[in-house]
Amino acid sequence: MTRPGRTGRPCADAGCPRLARPRSDGPCGADVFAGFTMSFTSLPGGSPRETDERRRVDALSADEVAAWLQRNPEFFESHRDMLSQLRLRHPHGGRAISLIERQVTVLRDANRMLEKRLADFLRIGRENDALSMKMQGLAHALLGERDPARLPGLLCAGLRRGFDVPFVVVRLWAEVNLPEASQGPVSASLQQWADRLEQPYCGPATQDEILGWFPERGQEVASMAAMALRAGNEIRSFGLLVIGSHDPNRFQAGMGTVVLEQLADMAGASLSRALPPKESA
Structure with missing residues (x-):
């Protein structure tokens, strides 16, 4: 028997698988190498399992990779x-x-x-x-201070000097024994507005009546804080403490008012000493 693929002649051995198939134009060796070539070219594709795994890896999104790394933080250790x-x-x-x-x-x-x-x-x-x-x-x-008449001036001077506010005014509408500079006519609507203040007003200086309390300088006030003055836990107010600034952003709506509330309580408690005593029932 001649070894296939060496001479190009057909096999003479009756047991050769070449004789069991229909005769082809090429020699037996050619068929063998052709089959080998076909098998070789199919190797890069890998098995179906390997192909599926490769497709799954290619289909991973960036979010999936990030999620996997979060679940496996020790990956970079190895x-x-x-x-x-x-x-x-x-x-x-x-x-x-x-x-x-x-x-x-x-x-x-x-x-x-x-x-x-x-x-x-x-x-x-x-x-x-x-x-x-x-x-x-x-x-x-x-x-x-023992003399209540000096309290309004002392309060205004202390705020200007210590808190760097150029405009300070105290206006009282209750009957008090205080200098006339701190008293004056106040409209009923402004008194009601003060009564409704649960916390200091901070914002633009738009109330003309209040701006009129700053003689010849009212137009310079760009922003202000107005605090209702009350005696103790009284709901009704007996005056207003107003501080103003040239800076339109110095007092803004929504700003913290804790310090201003403390200032209003302190001023109200001090100035209420000038209020007439309440008549007992």
Whole structure:
């Protein structure tokens, strides 16, 4: 028997599978190599299982990859060399950097933000401490004054000097034994508006009647805070304390009013000493 593929002649062996098939134009060896070639060219496709796995990997979305990494945070512990191979865009420039460099940059930026917030907290704390000291000093001055007639002037001077507000006025409409400068006609509508104030008004200086309390300077007031003066827990007010500023943003709607509320309570308690005593029932 001649070995297939060596001579190109058909096999003479009766047991050769070549004789069991219909005769073809090519030699037996050609068919064998043709079959081998067909099998070889099919290798890159892999098995159906490998093909399905490859398709599943190709179909993974970025969100799925991110979710998988979140579920497997130890992945880079066993693949540490990948950390130096990953490249990311620099947040402050166009050049590419490694993942580790990017993490350092992100942490550095976060640290700067935390330092800024800490500096802001410290600044606000110092400002609050200074404000508290000023409030305490003003309270001592008002409570230590024995002559009620001097209270309005003492209050206004203390606010101008210690709280950097150029416009301060106290206007009372109750019957009090105080200087006429702090008293004057006040419309019923403005008195009712003051009675409805549950907290200080902060915003634009648009009330013409109030602006008229600042002779020749009312047009300079851009924003103001108006506080109703009450005696104790009384609902009705007996006057208004108004402070104004050239800055339209100094007093704005929605700003914190805790300090202003404390100031209103302190001023109301001090000035109420000039109110006539209530008649007992």
